Amino acid sequence: MTTVAPVALRRKVELTIDGEAVTAHEGTTVLEACRAAGIEVPTLCYLETLAPVNVCRVCVVEVEGSRALVPSCSRPVAPGMVVRTGTDRVRTSRRMVLELLASSVDLSTAGGDVHRWIEEYEAQPDRHGPAAGPTVRDGAHAGHHEAPEVGLAATVAQTVKRDNNQYVRDYAKCILCYKCVEACGEEAQNTFAIAVAGRGFDARISTEFDVGLPDSACVYCGNCIAVCPTGALMFVSEHDLRARDEWDEDRQTVTRTVCPYCGVGCNLELHVQDNRIVKVTSPLDHDVTSGNLCVKGRFGFEFAQGDGQ
Amino acid sequence: MFGAGGGTSSYREIEETDLIVLWGSNAREAHPIFFHHLLKGLRRGARMYAVDPRRSTSAQWADVWLGIDVGSDIALANTVAREIIASGLVDTEFVRRATTGFQEFADSVEPFTLAEGERLTGVPGEVIADLAHAYAKAGRAQLCWTLGITEHHTATDNVLALCNLSLLTGHVGRFGSGLVPLRGQNNVQGGGDMGALPNKFPGFQDVEDDEIRSRFDARWGATVPPTRGWHLSQMFEAMERGDLRALYVLGENPAQSEADDHHTVQLLEGLDHLVVQDIFLTKTAQLAQVVLPAAVAAFESEGTVTSSERRVQRLRPALRPPEGARDDIEIIGELARRLGRDWGHPSAEEVWDECRSLSPMHAGMRYDRLEVLGGIQWPCPDEDHPGTLFLHGRLWEDDPAKRGRPAPFSPVRFEPPLDELTEEFPVRLTTGRRLDSFNTGVQSGGYASPLRRPETLDLSPEDMDALGVAEGDPVQVTSRRGSITVPVHLDRSLRPGLAFMTLHFPDQADTNVLTLDTWDPKSGTAEFKATAVRVDRLPRSAAAVPAGDAARVPDGTADGTEAGNGTEPGEVAQVGGTATVG
Numbered sequence: 001m002t003t004v005a006p007v008a009l010r011r012k013v014e015l016t017i018d019g020e021a022v023t024a025h026e027g028t029t030v031l032e033a034c035r036a037a038g039i040e041v042p043t044l045c046y047l048e049t050l051a052p053v054n055v056c057r058v059c060v061v062e063v064e065g066s067r068a069l070v071p072s073c074s075r076p077v078a079p080g081m082v083v084r085t086g087t088d089r090v091r092t093s094r095r096m097v098l099e100l101l102a103s104s105v106d107l108s109t110a111g112g113d114v115h116r117w118i119e120e121y122e123a124q125p126d127r128h129g130p131a132a133g134p135t136v137r138d139g140a141h142a143g144h145h146e147a148p149e150v151g152l153a154a155t156v157a158q159t160v161k162r163d164n165n166q167y168v169r170d171y172a173k174c175i176l177c178y179k180c181v182e183a184c185g186e187e188a189q190n191t192f193a194i195a196v197a198g199r200g201f202d203a204r205i206s207t208e209f210d211v212g213l214p215d216s217a218c219v220y221c222g223n224c225i226a227v228c229p230t231g232a233l234m235f236v237s238e239h240d241l242r243a244r245d246e247w248d249e250d251r252q253t254v255t256r257t258v259c260p261y262c263g264v265g266c267n268l269e270l271h272v273q274d275n276r277i278v279k280v281t282s283p284l285d286h287d288v289t290s291g292n293l294c295v296k297g298r299f300g301f302e303f304a305q306g307d308g309q
Numbered sequence: 310m311f312g313a314g315g316g317t318s319s320y321r322e323i324e325e326t327d328l329i330v331l332w333g334s335n336a337r338e339a340h341p342i343f344f345h346h347l348l349k350g351l352r353r354g355a356r357m358y359a360v361d362p363r364r365s366t367s368a369q370w371a372d373v374w375l376g377i378d379v380g381s382d383i384a385l386a387n388t389v390a391r392e393i394i395a396s397g398l399v400d401t402e403f404v405r406r407a408t409t410g411f412q413e414f415a416d417s418v419e420p421f422t423l424a425e426g427e428r429l430t431g432v433p434g435e436v437i438a439d440l441a442h443a444y445a446k447a448g449r450a451q452l453c454w455t456l457g458i459t460e461h462h463t464a465t466d467n468v469l470a471l472c473n474l475s476l477l478t479g480h481v482g483r484f485g486s487g488l489v490p491l492r493g494q495n496n497v498q499g500g501g502d503m504g505a506l507p508n509k510f511p512g513f514q515d516v517e518d519d520e521i522r523s524r525f526d527a528r529w530g531a532t533v534p535p536t537r538g539w540h541l542s543q544m545f546e547a548m549e550r551g552d553l554r555a556l557y558v559l560g561e562n563p564a565q566s567e568a569d570d571h572h573t574v575q576l577l578e579g580l581d582h583l584v585v586q587d588i589f590l591t592k593t594a595q596l597a598q599v600v601l602p603a604a605v606a607a608f609e610s611e612g613t614v615t616s617s618e619r620r621v622q623r624l625r626p627a628l629r630p631p632e633g634a635r636d637d638i639e640i641i642g643e644l645a646r647r648l649g650r651d652w653g654h655p656s657a658e659e660v661w662d663e664c665r666s667l668s669p670m671h672a673g674m675r676y677d678r679l680e681v682l683g684g685i686q687w688p689c690p691d692e693d694h695p696g697t698l699f700l701h702g703r704l705w706e707d708d709p710a711k712r713g714r715p716a717p718f719s720p721v722r723f724e725p726p727l728d729e730l731t732e733e734f735p736v737r738l739t740t741g742r743r744l745d746s747f748n749t750g751v752q753s754g755g756y757a758s759p760l761r762r763p764e765t766l767d768l769s770p771e772d773m774d775a776l777g778v779a780e781g782d783p784v785q786v787t788s789r790r791g792s793i794t795v796p797v798h799l800d801r802s803l804r805p806g807l808a809f810m811t812l813h814f815p816d817q818a819d820t821n822v823l824t825l826d827t828w829d830p831k832s833g834t835a836e837f838k839a840t841a842v843r844v845d846r847l848p849r850s851a852a853a854v855p856a857g858d859a860a861r862v863p864d865g866t867a868d869g870t871e872a873g874n875g876t877e878p879g880e881v882a883q884v885g886g887t888a889t890v891g
Contacts, residue, residue, distance in 0.1 A: 164759040190348050213759070219744060220759050221341070255627035258614050260607035261747050263492025264320075264343045265616025265684070270608065270627040277608075277628070286683050288320065288616070294341035295745045295760065296753060303755030304588075304605045304628060 015081040030072035030083055031059055039085055042094060042117045044101075045177035046073040047227055049290045050187045053178045058097045058117075061085045069093055091121060099123040103131075103153045104201075106172045109231030109242070128153040137171075142198025142206060154201060163212040166220055166299045168239040169205075173232035176203055180224035180233060188292045193217040194224070222298035226281055226291050235299075237278045248273065256283065259297040264288065266297050277301045314501050314513050315619045317700040318451060318487030319686065324349040326485040328447035330440070332360040332471065333382065333457020337367040338744040340455070340491045343617070350451075358440050360385065361457060362739055363809060364802040373439060376804060378431040379737050380461055380726035380839040386470035387723060388426025389441040391418040393477050396438075398445035400479035407704040408476050410718040417720035429723065445478045449485030456493060456741070460838040462727055465831035469719040476716055482701035492617040494748075495607065499615030502671070502687065503664070508537035512668030528667055542828040542835065548576040555582040559637070560603070564593040565749045565815040568824035568835040569790050586640060589751055592815075601640050604630035610637065611657035613679070615687070619697070621674055622684035726839030728825045734788065734841035736772070738808045740820060746813035753813065764818035765798035766844065767809040773799055776846050785845040786810075791822035794847065808842065 011026040017037050024033040029052075034041045045056035052074035060069035064082035069090065072083075084090065098118050101107070102125035107114055118125075132152035138159050148154040161169040176196065184194050193216045197206035207216035225233040234242075241247040252273045259266040266289045271279040280298050284291040323329060323346050336344045344367065351357060351370065359371035360382070368374045377385055393399060394415050404411050423434030430437070444450055452475060458467045472481075472488060480486040492498045504511040514521045522533050539547055545567070547553035556577070567573040577583060577596050585594040586601040594600045604610050609630040615621050630636075635643075638660060642652045655663075658676050665671050670688035678692065679685055685696035706712040730737060742748075745758040766786055768776070778784060781796045786808075795810070795818040803809060810820045823842060828835045 165757040166759055186352065188345055190345075218759075253627065255625050256623075257607050257625045257627060258495055258616075258622050260495055260605070260752060262340050263494055263497050263617045264340050265495065265614070265618070265620055265622055266342050267622065267683075268607075272627050275629050288618075288620070288684075289342055290345075292342060292345055295758060296747060297342075299758070300745075300747075300753055300756045301608070302757075303752045304608045 013077045013079050013081075015077050015079070015083065017083045018085055024077045026077070028077055030061060030063070030070065030075045030077055030081075033077050034061070034072060034083070034085060041072055041085060042098075042113070042121075043073060044114070044175060044229055045179060047179055047284070049284050050179060050182045050227065053182060055176065055178055056097065058094050060090060060093050062087050062090055095121040095123045099125050099128075101175050103128040104155045105175050105230070106155075106157070106170075107175075107230060109173060109234075110229065111231075114230075125153075131155045131157070137204070140202070141210065142202055142204060144202065156204070161212075162236075162239075164214055164220070166236055166295075167222060167225055168234050168236055169213075170232050170234065170239075171204060173230045174205060175230055175232075176205070177229060179227035179229065180205060183223040183227045183292070188290070189219075189221055189223050191217055191219055191221070193219070220295040220299065221293060222280075222295070223292045225298075226293075235279050241273070241278060247278075252278065254281075259293070261296045261300060266293055268293070268297060270301070276305050314509075315498060315687070315700070316487070316489045316491075316617055317481055318485075318489050319618045319698050320346040322449075322485045322487060322699065323347050323355075323451045323453070323489070324353065326350055326355055326447075326449040326451045328443055328450040329355050329357040330360065330444060330450065330452045331357065331367055331371065332452065332454045333459075333467075334453055334455035334491055335361065335363070335365040335367045335457075335741055336453070336455065336491060337365070337370070339493070339742045340617075341744065343491060347453075356443065356447075358443065360440075362737075362804070362807055363741075363800075365741075366744075366802075368802075373436065375430075375432045375436055375440060378429075379739050379807070380463075380836075381430040381723070382458060382461070382467045383463060383470045383721050383723040384421065384426060384429035385432060385437065386467075386474060387418040387421040387721070388423060388430070388437050389444065390414070390470075390473055390477055391421045391426075392423060392438050392441035393445045393474075394418070396442065396445070398442065399477050400445075403479035403704070404477065406709075407479075407482075407712060407715050408718055409715045410720075414473060414718035414720050417722075421723075444474065444480070447478075447480070449483065450478070450480040451485070451487055451489055452480065453489040453491060455491045457838060459490075459832070459834050460740075460836060461834070462827045462829050462836040463721075463724055464829035464834040466719075466721040466829075470721045472716075473718055473721075476718055481716075482699070482704040484699060487699055490617070495616075496614040498617060498619065499613065499621070502615050502621075502668075507540045507543075510667070511664050512670045514668070525667060528663070540832070542826075545573065545576055545826075548580065554580060555584075556580055557584045557586070558593055558597075559586045560588075560606075562587075562591040562593045562749050562751055564591070564596060565819070565821065566812070567826065568821055568837055569826040570815075570819065570821040571791060572826065573821075586637070588634070591751055602631075602634040603640060604634050604636050606637065609634075612638075613657075613661060616684075619686045619700075620684040621671070621679060621687065623676065623679050726836060726841075727827045728789065728836070728839055728841040730841050734843050736806055736808050736842050736844055738766075738786070738788070738810060738823060738840040738842045739838050740810055740812055740824070740840075743811055743813065746811065748812065749815050750813045762798075764795055764811060764814040764820070766795045767798045767800035767803060768844070769803040769805050769807065770799055770801060771805040772803075772808070772844075773797060775805075776844060778846050782849060783847045785847055786823060786842050787845065788823040788825075788840050788842045790825065793818050793820070793822050808844065812837070 012023050013026050015022055022037050031041055041059050043059045054071045054074050059072045061072045062084040063070045098121055129151045132149055132154050157172045181194055185192050194205050196203050252271050255270045257268055259268050267283055267286045269281045270277050282289040282291050282293050357371040358373045359368035360375045360377050361368050362379045364374055426437050427434040475481040475488055508516050516537055525533055564574050583597040584599045585597040586603050587594050588603050588605050607624055608628050609626050612624045613621050645652050673689040673691045673694045674685050689696045703713050745760040747753040778797050780799055783794055784797050785794050812820050824837050824840050826835050
């Protein structure tokens with residue numbers, strides 16, 4: 001009765017990363033090979049459960065024989081490949097990406113790695129000048145563009161969107177990594193409630209016709225929140241605790257359990273502060289969910305902390 | 310299936326299969342993360358057939374939708390089987406080596422020609438033939454179902470009818486080919502695994518087997534009664550006869566979840582003693598003499614649950630329970646002590662280890678292994694065993710000894726739903742779940758779902774026109790057992806003569822006043838899916854006059870300006886008898 005699923009056999013590939021000989025399985029990416037070799041490569045739009053979209057360009061490396069820098073998150077390893085991750089060219093490119101993002105986007109909830117990388121790559125977002133006036137985006141639609149004021153850093157600042165009682169969209173924090181679009185679309189949920197509208201600096205995440213979430217196709221699975229790297233998408237509970245300056249991850253526990261609803265067996269990670277669930281995630285590396293949940297698993301925990309109990 | 314009480318396949322297999330048949334399952338809403346796996350299969354090129362009376366949000370993803378009449382599943386399965394046999398598409402080698410009873414089965418489905426199948430199910434004969442040929446010819450095929458198959462008075466036979474199809478075609482026991490019953494609650498599978506069945510010990514071991522029982526007697530230092538107990542529906546019958554006088558209910562709300570619930574409440578009220586152990590003061594708990602407040606299993610307790618792919622996974626406490634609420638193990642231990650048995654204070658892991666020592670299929674599932682492996686799929690007979698991806702691979706062994714006992718075909722008779730459609734009750738009411746809600750709403754009612762809307766009677770556009778009602782208008786829904794008032798909602802996934810309600814909002818609109826408590830004699834499942842009703846239009850002002858505690862119109866609709874069919878308030882219109890079941 002023991003049974004084994006068919007596994008495709010994969011050849012080994014030999015390559016060189018930063019002067020060291022490295023072996024990787026055929027089909028793995030340069031990023032995965034770097035990480036396996038203990039070399040840190042920053043990433044923003046990459047997530048192991050999503051197909052790479054190559055938009056943030058912060059993971060670029062030099063590959064010998066390649067004219068342009070190469071996004072390591074999507075380039076597969078090849079025999080004899082020579083990869084360099086720490087050259088001036090790579091560092092300059094990464095610095096520029098981080099500098100432009102940090103000058104135009106509110107990265108205050110983006111997590112420790114982003115701030116560490118800004119330091120490490122000596123990005124100086126301030127050198128683009130003080131931020132231009134706030135919330136110019138509020139009245140503008142995708143494709144609506146005005147020339148920036150000289151000497152001021154254009155930003156994506158805008159009013160927080162709060163149009164439902166489960167989650168908040170603060171696109172002033174959005175770096176347009178596309179992860180939410182991918183998670184809502186073909187990569188996981190297949191609901192297609194959101195897409196990128198507009199081009200260039202005017203591009204933004206939008207529902208169909210820019211309607212509010214309650215009028216959109218959204219089914220509130222929160223799988224976009226789960227993949228958002230900057231906190232632009234957030235549980236109402238987290239948003240409100242942060243607004244009151246009471247969000248404190250040092251006081252939180254994260255406990256893995258199984259969803260109390262249907263019989264699929266989705267693993268939940270309950271983030272608890274002061275004996276209250278403040279956020280729910282699912283482990284990316286568990287193959288039942290790959291980090292995804294439905295509206296019940298994501299938000300349906302109130303019964304356990306309400307007064308009805 | 311074939312002796313094992315669980316689905317044969319793993320979720321990852323549906324990602325790599327060639328054909329998906331979703332039969333009586335709206336997994337898109339009821340099992341959303343399973344549906345993610347299914348969508349991966351579709352993205353990889355699998356074809357999908359959906360069998361469902363409604364063109365549900367799941368069926369909308371299918372290549373072919375078979376809009377079956379409610380409760381005609383056996384007729385459809387038997388027609389598919391006959392077509393496979395008549396077209397010479399049987400996997401004869403598999404049938405010869407791994408099954409028994411083929412000829413008797415073939416004879417039993419002989420009357421189910423395509424024309425007869427069409428007459429009985431409402432599905433065009435050529436579409437039935439298309440499904441039969443696609444299923445038989447697919448390299449790999451997954452046959453999945455949910456309560457659309459099992460909430461009928463013929464529940465067990467419905468399942469057997471689907472199993473027959475897998476045996477005919479050899480779509481079982483191979484990677485990517487199998488039978489997938491999706492479980493409705495997080496531990497329905499585990500409850501069965503653990504022996505919460507009237508005739509089983511943990512590990513699906515037979516209570517009436519003397520050798521097995523003696524092992525449990527020895528381990529527990531007690532004598533287990535040698536005969537099987539009652540299942541839920543039999544318990545209610547025993548209450549009716551007065552043979553069952555005391556009831557201990559753990560984590561169930563039968564006062565609202567059972568069909569024909571006026572009658573259920575009468576029976577519960579008539580007991581000498583009712584004890585309810587729950588996390589809420591449910592309607593059932595309000596009838597009890599003793600209520601034992603319990604901790605929330607998934608959030609406040611240690612333990613395990615088993616998923617629809619037979620995967621045993623650990624629950625861990627993340628919250629401290631409220632004052633006075635206690636872990637289920639602790640409560641049961643305390644109860645045992647009051648009854649004169651001191652079990653000490655075992656941890657969940659110690660209880661689990663005892664279970665492993667008695668249930669061979671769980672023997673290898675040490676807690677630390679469950680942790681490291683992210684759960685283990687049974688059977689897992691020893692501590693080096695990785696767990697089992699799919700069941701019944703033995704049926705494909707060349708060596709007859711390894712192949713073991715062949716799987717039997719089970720001829721099943723078609724019987725239409727018991728609640729007959731007549732001129733007086735012309736509309737077929739079926740029930741199901743919405744994405745954001747769950748069962749009687751005890752858990753899901755607690756969170757503010759942006760998707761939530763109150764209970765409605767969902768009708769096809771044609772029936773709404775015929776009745777002369779607009780979105781949100783109140784109607785009276787009457788079955789042979791009772792009547793409720795509820796607003797209507799337009800649902801384009803429905804056909805004329807088919808209506809839909811959920812069971813999520815019993816305090817607003819108690820759907821189970823209408824349903825029939827006739828149950829399947831083999832499994833004890835009630836026929837929630839097929840009720841005959843009449844729908845009467847009410848004057849629009851009825852929305853403001855509480856009919857019982859039922860009527861509530863959603864905001865922003867039904868302002869009375871929509872065109873009716875000329876009927877004045879106070880008169881009633883009725884949906885015509887457009888639906889027929891053979």
